[in-house]
Amino acid sequence: MIIEMLALSGILYVGLKALEDYDQNKSLPDPGSKSVIGDRLSDEIKAACNQRHQPEDERLQPTGSICRFQPLFSVRETLFTEGEPDSVFEQCLIDAKRFIDANSVSDILHYAFEREESRRVVRESVHSFLHVGFLSPHRDLANMEGLSKRAGFLSGFTVTSAVVSRELGYIEGCANIPTAIFIAKLGKIDEDSGYVEVFVPNAEGPRVRKWMDNEVGTHIGLILEKSSALTEIEAAFRREDFQVAPFMEGKKFDTPGKEASIIYYEKPSCIRGKFRIEILSPCSTSSSFRLNFPNCMRSRAGVWEW
Structure with a gap:
């Protein structure tokens, strides 16, 4: 022995x-060397x-294993790269587009869920395209559309955040922190297509860098075809040990004009931070939800909010 x-x-x-x-x-x-264990x-x-x-960009793609050496989607390293701000921001958009182009809804669910039944429930309930989001220190909203087109996106526009501004306030223990969202779409503004959300908070540099380091706002997003599927979706995420983001207090968040609801599900990643999936659901009175952003995002006050 x-x-x-x-x-x-x-x-x-x-x-x-x-x-x-x-x-x-x-x-x-x-x-074949005798100095190593070879087949062992x-x-x-x-x-x-x-x-x-x-x-790194290859390591970010799903390969079937539950654990990853990096979060599935992340532009953190790019954000902290030294360089001219426009170039850094454009590279973040390129990274986001590369991720959207390389991954399907099935890929994301294969990474996120262990149970095939959970994957099936979500896969059959959502649109076939993805979106991703991240927080950026880039403050020049005026030139973001031009940079996004150089990165390969077809259309872009800016709205006001209702959800991330609330999360930032929750983190800092204060009122909501005003935050803009620049949205760049791979298709035309009224087409179903993948897109990226860039969150731009109105806050001083050190606080923004802290949020960036913690990847606040970083997520992968799926969009329900009908709100009636939301109950089954919630059950699937809970079976897979996802929790609702703390600032949401266990429930979905309705957009200001009640056009849609948003809920963030998350769980710790293998290495750092958290892995977050956003489920965006049309309101129960919507017969369809084709992501005609100017119509869906306009609140009753006539201000675009999300």
């Missing part, structure tokens, strides 16, 4: 040493090591 334990310890040591050498040299030793290194370990050293 002692001999067997010593032998096992030796195997584990050699395995760990091989992984350490791999980390330093960025390549696995020859499996599982395919899963090899895959994990290979994924660790892939370019």
Whole structure:
């Protein structure tokens, strides 16, 4: 028994040493070499090591594993890159477009959920396109549309945030913090298409950088085809151990004009921060919801709010 334990310890040591050498040299030793454990290194370990050293934008794509080395969608590293503000912002939009182009609703659900039944419920209830969102320090709303078109988006416009402004106030223990949203769409303004939401809070730089570091506002969004599916959607997320974002106090948030409701589901990611999915639902009186933004977002006061 002692001999067997010593032998096992030796195997584990050699395995760990091989992984350490791999980390330093960025390549696995020859499996045929007598100095390594060869076949004892599982395919899963090899895959994990290979994924660790892939370019970041490739690592962000779903591969079927529940755990990830990075959040599924994130522009945090790009936001903190040194450079000219317009260039940094444009690169964030490019990163967002690349993510939208590369991933489907099924990909997101495969990453987020362990149960196929939960995936099916959500997949059959939402539109087939995604949106993503992030918070940015870029304050020049006037030139955002031009930068978004350079990044590959077709249309863009600005609205006033009702939800993220509330979350920022909740975080800071104060009243809602005024926040604009720049929305860039891959299609025309009245078409169903993927899009990105950029949250621009009216706050001083240090506070904005703190929120950016914590990835406040970062999310992946799905849109229900009909609000009647919301109950089943809620049950699916709870089965998968997602919780409603704390600032929402356990319930959905209606937009100011009651055109739609929004709810954020989240759970901790493997490495840092949280993984958040937004479910946007048309109000119960809407027979359809084709994301004609100027109509859906206009509040009763005539001001665009979301």
